[in-house]
Every structure is written in C-alpha cells, then in structure tokens.
Amino acid sequence: MGLTAKSTGANILGNHFEVKRTKDNDFIIALGGNPNVGKSTVFNALTGLNQHTGNWPGKTVANAQGTHQYKGDDYILVDLPGTYSLMAHSTEEEIARDFLLFGGGDAVIIVCDATCLERNMNLVLQTTEIHSKVIVCINLMDEAKKKGIEIDFIGLEKQLGVPVIPVSARAGKGLDLLMEKVRGLIKGSITTEPKTVHYFTPLEEAIGFLESVLHTELDIPVNRRWLAIRLLEQESSSSLLSEIHEYLNYNLSKNELIAEAITDAENILEMSGVSIEQFRDEVTAGIIREAEKICKKNIISVYSVLTDRDRKIDRLLTSKITGIPVMLILLCGIFWLTITGSNYPSAIIAKGLFWAQEQLTHFFVWLGTPEWVHGVIVLGIYRVLAWVVSVMLPPMAIFFPLFTLLEDYGYLPRVAFNLDHQFRKCKACGKQALTMCMGFGCNAAGVVGCRIIDSPRERLIAIITNNFVPCNGRFPTLIAIISMFFVGTATGFIDRAISTIVLTGIIVLGVMLTFIISRFLSQTILKGEPSSFTLELPPYRTPQFGKVLVRSLFDRTLFVLGRAVTVAAPAGLIIWVMANVSIGNKSILAHSSGILNPFANLLGLDGVILLAFILGFPANEIVVPIMIMAYMSSGTIVELDSLKELKILLTDNGWTWVTAVSTMLFCLIHWPCSTTCLTIKKETGSQKWTAISIAIPTIIGIIVCFIFTTVVRVFGLV
Amino acid sequence: MDKKKSLVNLREGECARVTYLISNGAMRRRLQDIGLVEGTLVQCVQKNFSGDPTAYAIRGAIIALRSEDARDVYVS
Numbered sequence: 188m189g190l191t192a193k194s195t196g197a198n199i200l201g202n203h204f205e206v207k208r209t210k211d212n213d214f215i216i217a218l219g220g221n222p223n224v225g226k227s228t229v230f231n232a233l234t235g236l237n238q239h240t241g242n243w244p245g246k247t248v249a250n251a252q253g254t255h256q257y258k259g260d261d262y263i264l265v266d267l268p269g270t271y272s273l274m275a276h277s278t279e280e281e282i283a284r285d286f287l288l289f290g291g292g293d294a295v296i297i298v299c300d301a302t303c304l305e306r307n308m309n310l311v312l313q314t315t316e317i318h319s320k321v322i323v324c325i326n327l328m329d330e331a332k333k334k335g336i337e338i339d340f341i342g343l344e345k346q347l348g349v350p351v352i353p354v355s356a357r358a359g360k361g362l363d364l365l366m367e368k369v370r371g372l373i374k375g376s377i378t379t380e381p382k383t384v385h386y387f388t389p390l391e392e393a394i395g396f397l398e399s400v401l402h403t404e405l406d407i408p409v410n411r412r413w414l415a416i417r418l419l420e421q422e423s424s425s426s427l428l429s430e431i432h433e434y435l436n437y438n439l440s441k442n443e444l445i446a447e448a449i450t451d452a453e454n455i456l457e458m459s460g461v462s463i464e465q466f467r468d469e470v471t472a473g474i475i476r477e478a479e480k481i482c483k484k485n486i487i488s489v490y491s492v493l494t495d496r497d498r499k500i501d502r503l504l505t506s507k508i509t510g511i512p513v514m515l516i517l518l519c520g521i522f523w524l525t526i527t528g529s530n531y532p533s534a535i536i537a538k539g540l541f542w543a544q545e546q547l548t549h550f551f552v553w554l555g556t557p558e559w560v561h562g563v564i565v566l567g568i569y570r571v572l573a574w575v576v577s578v579m580l581p582p583m584a585i586f587f588p589l590f591t592l593l594e595d596y597g598y599l600p601r602v603a604f605n606l607d608h609q610f611r612k613c614k615a616c617g618k619q620a621l622t623m624c625m626g627f628g629c630n631a632a633g634v635v636g637c638r639i640i641d642s643p644r645e646r647l648i649a650i651i652t653n654n655f656v657p658c659n660g661r662f663p664t665l666i667a668i669i670s671m672f673f674v675g676t677a678t679g680f681i682d683r684a685i686s687t688i689v690l691t692g693i694i695v696l697g698v699m700l701t702f703i704i705s706r707f708l709s710q711t712i713l714k715g716e717p718s719s720f721t722l723e724l725p726p727y728r729t730p731q732f733g734k735v736l737v738r739s740l741f742d743r744t745l746f747v748l749g750r751a752v753t754v755a756a757p758a759g760l761i762i763w764v765m766a767n768v769s770i771g772n773k774s775i776l777a778h779s780s781g782i783l784n785p786f787a788n789l790l791g792l793d794g795v796i797l798l799a800f801i802l803g804f805p806a807n808e809i810v811v812p813i814m815i816m817a818y819m820s821s822g823t824i825v826e827l828d829s830l831k832e833l834k835i836l837l838t839d840n841g842w843t844w845v846t847a848v849s850t851m852l853f854c855l856i857h858w859p860c861s862t863t864c865l866t867i868k869k870e871t872g873s874q875k876w877t878a879i880s881i882a883i884p885t886i887i888g889i890i891v892c893f894i895f896t897t898v899v900r901v902f903g904l905v
Numbered sequence: 906m907d908k909k910k911s912l913v914n915l916r917e918g919e920c921a922r923v924t925y926l927i928s929n930g931a932m933r934r935r936l937q938d939i940g941l942v943e944g945t946l947v948q949c950v951q952k953n954f955s956g957d958p959t960a961y962a963i964r965g966a967i968i969a970l971r972s973e974d975a976r977d978v979y980v981s
Binding site: 304718 | 928931933934937938939940943945948950951953954955957960962964965966968969970971973974
C-alpha cells in the first residue's frame with residue numbers, strides 16, 4: 188500500500204533471495220498471483236506491520252517478506268512479484284519462478300481475482316506443475332458477489348487437486364481458513380494431488396520419456412515433468428540450467444545421459460511431425476484450454492466484463508475527447524488539495540517548532556554552555572530539522588495518500604493507455620508511464636519499478652528519464668516557491684488556483700522532457716525499435732480510504748522524520764560550521780558560495796542555491812532548509828515563521844521572479860538524489876549508465892536554466 | 906472468408922475468434938499467455954484517442970495491445 192519507510196531509501200536495494208528462518212520450525216510461504224489481484228492486501232492482512240519491506244500496490248518489484256503467527260507457529264510470508272505466467276519471459280517472472288523452484292518454500296499461496304478467474308488459472312496451473320504444496324486463494328469475493336459471479340469451490344478443488352479458499356482480504360474474511368489449510372498442508376493433514384495438464388500423444392510420449400530419464404538421473408528437488416517440458420521447449424532452458432547450477436550446485440548440461448535423452452525425445456517429436464515451435468505453442472495453449480475448461484465447469488455467472496460499469500468509466504477516462512483533459516484535471520485536483528491542505532498545518536507546525544527553539548535557547552542560556560554549543564545544536568541541527576518538518580512534511584503527507592488513492596482505484600494503467608501513443612512515438616515502452624508515475628512518489632522506487640519493462644533498452648530509457656518527474660521530496664520545494672513568488676501566500680481561492688496551474692505546468696514540462704529525452708536516447712545511444720508489450724486494464728476498485736490515509740500518513744511521517752534526522756541534521760551541522768568558521772575574513776560558506784556564484788548566476792541562481800542543491804544530494808527535502816540556513820547565517824532576520832517572512836529573506840538576498848523560476852526549473856531538472864543514484868547503479872549494474880543517468884538531467888537542467896535566464900535578460904524582463 | 910483479417914481490423918464492439926498468430930519468440934509466448942490461442946473469442950473494446958493502442962476483452966480481462974502486435978493475431 189503505497190511507499191513505506193522500508194520500500195524507499197536504501198532498503199529497496201535488498202537482495203531478492205534472502206529469506207531467513209529465525210527459528211528452525213519457521214515455515215516459509217510464497218505468495219504469488221497475477222498483478223492487481225489484491226495480493227498485497229492479502230500479504231498486508233496476514234503480516235500486519237511485521238514486514239521487512241513495503242511494496243507498491245499491484246507491482247511488488249522486490250520480494251517483500253513478513254511474518255504471520257498461527258496456532259503457535261511462525262509463518263514467513265514472501266511476497267513474489269505479480270506475474271501472469273512463470274515462463275520467465277521477464278525479470279519478474281524469472282524471480283517468481285526461481286523462488287518457487289529454489290526458494291525453499293514450504294507451501295505456495297496463489298492469490299486469484301474471483302472476478303477474472305480464467306485469466307488467473309493459467310498461473311495456478313503453471314504453479315501446480317512446479318510445486319506440490321499449492322493453495323489457491325480466491326480473493327475479492329465481495330466484488331464477485333456484487334457482479335453476480337458464483338463459484339463452485341468444491342468442484343474447483345476437485346479439479347485442481349489442491350485446496351481452494353474464498354477470501355475477501357480487504358474485509359479480513361477467509362484468512363483464518365486459508366491459514367488453517369496452509370497449516371494442514373505443511374503438517375501433512377491435507378494432501379494434494381495437483382492437476383497435471385495433459386497434451387496429445389507424441390508430446391506426452393516425448394515428455395514421458397525424458398521425464399523417466401530425469402527420474403533416474405537426477406537427485407535435485409525439481410519437478411521432473413516440469414523440467415522435461417522446459418528442456419524440450421529450449422526457450423528458457425539456458426537460463427534455467429544456469430539457475431539450477433547456481434542454486435542447486437548441479438550442472439545438468441554436463442550429464443551426457445540427459446543430453447542424449449533430450450535428443451531422443453526431440454526425435455520422437457520430429458518423427459511425429461511436431462516441430463519445436465509447435466511443441467511450445469501446444470504446451471502454452473494446453474494450459475490455457477485447461478484453464479478455460481475448469482472455469483467453464485465451475486463458475487456460474489451472468490456477469491460480462493463488457494457490460495460492466497467499468498467500461499463506462501473507461502470511456503470517460505480514456506476516450507478520444509475526455510481522456511487527456513480528465514487526466515490533467517485530476518492532476519490539478521490533487522495539487523489543489525495539496526496546496527490548500529498543507530497551508531494551515533505548515534503554519535501551525537512552524538509556530539510550534541520555532542517556539543520550541545526559543546525555549547531551547549533559553550535552556551542553553553540557563554545551562555551556561557558556550558555559544559558554539561548552542562549554535563551547533565540549536566541554530567544548526569535543530570533549526571534545519573524544524574524547517575524540514577514544517578515546510579516539507581505537510582505537502583508530502585497530503586500529496587502522497589491522494590496519489591495512492593488514485594493508484595488503488597486502478598487509474599494508473601489508464602494513464603499508461605492514454606500516453607502509450609506518445610511513448611511509442613519515442614520508441615519507448617508504454618509501461619514507462621507507470622514507472623514515471625511511481626517517480627512522483629519516489630524516484631528510487633520508480634527506478635526499481637522499471638523492472639516491469641522487459642526490453643533492456645526501454646528499461647534503460649525509463650531509468651534515465653525517471654528523474655524528470657519530481658518526487659515527493661521535491662514537490663514541497665516547488666509548492667513553497669510558487670506560493671511565495673507567484674501568488675502571495677496562497678490563501679485566496681484564485682491564488683491557490685494559480686499555484687495549482689503553475690505546478691501542473693511544471694509537471695507537464697517534466698513529462699514533455701521525459702518524451703523528448705526518451706526520443707533522443709532512442710535515436711542516439713539507445714537506438715532501437717519499440718518492443719511489444721501488453722497492458723492490462725484491471726477492474727476499478729474502491730480504494731480503502733481509511734487504510735491508505737492512516738498508513739501513508741503514518742509511514743510517510745515516520746519516513747520523513749527519520750530521513751530528516753539522518754540527513755538534515757548533519758547537513759544543518761555542516762552549514763552552521765561553514766557559516767561560522769572563517770578562513771581569512773570570510774566564512775567558508777561565503778567562500779564556497781562565492782566560488783559557485785559566477786556559474787550559478789549564468790543559470791539565474793546564486794551560489795547559495797547551487798550549494799544547497801549540492802548539499803541536498805542525499806535528500807531533496809533539505810534543499811530549501813539549507814538555503815534558508817545559509818541566508819540566515821549571514822542575514823539579519825532571526826525569526827522566521829511564515830512563508831511571507833521567508834519571501835522577505837529571499838528577496839533581501841537578491842531573489843527575483845527569475846531566480847524563483849530558475850530554482851524551480853533546476854529543482855525539476857538536476858542530478859538524482861544519492862539514493863536514486865545507488866538504485867540506478869544496482870538496477871543497471873553499470874557505472875556507465877549510472878553516470879549517464881546523472882549527467883543527462885544535470886546537463887539538460889543547466890541548459891534549460893541558462894536559456895531561460897539569458898532570454899529573460901536579453902529581453903530586459905528583469 | 907477474409908483470411909488476412911487481424912485484431913487491428915476489428916472496430917470498437919466487434920468480436921472475432923483467433924485463428925493463428927504470426928508473431929515470434931517472446932511476444933508470441935506472451936500473447937499466448939494472456940489467452941490468445943486458437944479459438945479464443947476476442948472483442949475490441951476501445952481504441953486510444955490516436956487509434957493505437959487498442960483495448961480488447963480477452964478471456965474476461967481487458968488488455969491493451971499496440972497495433973504492431975495486434976496485427977500479428979489473425980482472426981475470423
């Protein structure tokens with residue numbers, strides 16, 4: 188459910204495969220399923236707050252894990268990436284498949300969407316081929332009931348040969364029964380007879396032959412029939428063989444008897460006139476047909492996806508005339524609420540925190556500590572923290588849940604549908620719209636999210652351009668500057684409307700840059716044609732308002748405070764030291780901003796602003812606080828508790844509307860924060876692409892700011 | 906019968922059955938994975954404002970395909 192403290196920052200760098208039992212009798216349960224089936228809801232409902240990583244709804248991209256206690260045992264739940272298949276055609280499918288094969292799970296829960304069961308059955312049947320202890324969890328039963336869908340669970344269970352449990356995870360219904368079955372399966376009181384999909388004769392003959400050889404030759408815990416089919420398919424077998432080598436320490440390709448058997452099995456196919464291509468088709472189609480058969484038999488439904496209310500909403504959100512305008516209106520709406528809503532808490536928090544600062548000062552005076560101790564702790568560390576919390580926190584705490592609500596509703600795939608045409612023209616992947624949207628939350632999470640893009644070329648484009656959408660940490664900077672310089676203090680309706688439009692304009696600029704740079708990359712260093720992709724438009728779901736609000740507020744608040752302490756506090760210290768330690772007759776701060784000044788001036792900035800962006804490398808949230816600190820250390824104003832006074836401070840230091848626009852442009856377009864850089868390094872595995880991802884936005888930012896400033900100056904607008 | 910009719914040729918609201926796929930490799934597999942095998946009933950639900958991509962109803966799910974890919978799925 189949205190970003191959490193754990194899914195952003197360095198934690199997302201975690202390894203896929205580290206599942207640790209804390210005790211010998213802990214059980215490991217893998218949780219799989221198609222994207223958008225409420226898998227994360229099941230995961231959250233079972234693990235509560237006992238999670239190691241959070242996840243992004245509908246697209247768990249790193250394995251999250253958590254624990255659930257049931258009848259005295261600890262179950263470690265591992266949330267696998269949502270996939271439609273386990274054929275390893277994408278990174279996610281490979282992660283899911285490898286975990287099922289080698290992750291050592293005691294049981295597997297496959298979560299299905301009751302309203303779209305046939306689509307889900309493909310993964311269920313593929314999973315029962317790999318793992319013997321599978322439980323099918325049919326989620327969203329409440330939605331299915333609303334749509335008039337009835338499922339014969341006993342019949343389904345009989346045909347699949349594994350337990351099938353109806354669940355409404357959002358209401359917490361059915362989860363106990365689910366765990367009871369999991370327990371039974373692990374403890375042996377429930378046995379399964381997983382459904383095997385059978386193919387026609389020559390195929391079965393070849394598969395059976397190879398399977399029997401594998402039975403006698405192999406001593407590894409991998410389903411022989413499944414492995415036989417994969418070896419004959421050839422397609423994914425090379426990666427599979429290397430994984431088997433890596434995880435099970437067995438080099439299958441060295442076994443001559445097996446190699447011979449593969450050739451023999453291939454001959455059986457060839458003699459019956461079945462090409463490898465036909466074999467592959469038949470294996471995939473066989474499962475699809477089996478899924479169809481099973482669902483036809485066990486689902487009673489008058490429901491049709493075509494007459495659903497969702498189609499009407501789709502027409503509004505994606506049609507020719509309304510698609511793009513509605514998208515812009517929604518964006519505006521979110522910003523408007525953010526700007527309006529953050530005004531009041533911001534003022535109150537600022538008052539409170541700066542009142543506390545006075546008390547702290549009194550306290551230090553009473554203690555009789557030397558002046559520099561007070562300076563370091565109160566004027567350095569405390570003050571920068573106070574700024575982060577009062578200016579940065581409220582917009583973040585409001586924007587984030589709003590955005591998560593839209594996401595929970597299922598709107599983002601529609602954005603991808605609307606924007607795909609543009610991305611195709613840029614020879615990029617339509618799913619880049621999704622990763623771009625994730626960037627609004629956190630660019631590092633957006634970069635990780637790029638795993639959903641299968642083509643390496645298109646993934647790199649998405650990674651490099653992700654930074655062009657401002658993350659949650661940069662929004663408040665933009666909002667603060669807009670409020671100060673373009674609309675007074677954003678209190679009246681019109682003022683707020685203007686703020687909203689300016690902010691939307693900046694975001695649109697970011698999106699345009701994403702297109703332009705994607706296109707540029709496609710024509711230069713990442714040449715290529717757009718690869719194919721499929722995009723599911725999932726059913727709309729009523730978001731869980733309460734949970735989203737509480738969770739993202741709670742998580743976000745803790746997250747920002749945590750980051751503020753770890754990043755802003757030392758930054759505040761550095762700034763204070765720089766402002767108060769002098770070399771010659773000038774402070775270090777004056778020296779460094781002096782050095783940066785001539786260059787910064789070309790961009791319409793000043794040395795302090797550029798220095799703030801540089802020191803803000805660990806976290807964009809601290810850029811504005813650093814600027815304020817730096818100005819205040821040399822200025823005369825000591826008390827600041829509103830944006831109005833802040834504006835006076837800035838104009839006293841030479842800010843004009845040009846400075847404001849340049850700062851916003853530079854905020855939108857500059858190097859990614861340190862966490863994002865580390866994530867890019869980790870995701871691309873390449874220093875070169877990391878360097879390019881840093882260089883491109885930096886250079887573009889410099890160019891854009893320079894052109895803007897020069898044009899304004901030439902035309903004498905300032 | 907028009908043998909060259911593909912998913913791209915479907916108008917909004919029109920239905921057809923898949924006859925065969927001419928795409929290769931990973932995309933062929935992916936199309937099959939979403940249920941586009943011989944005999945599958947597909948309905949064209951909605952086109953994007955520029956005409957590409959198009960959303961299709963396939964086995965109870967709504968899935969958008971780009972024209973280049975939809976072109977490779979022959980229907981009758």
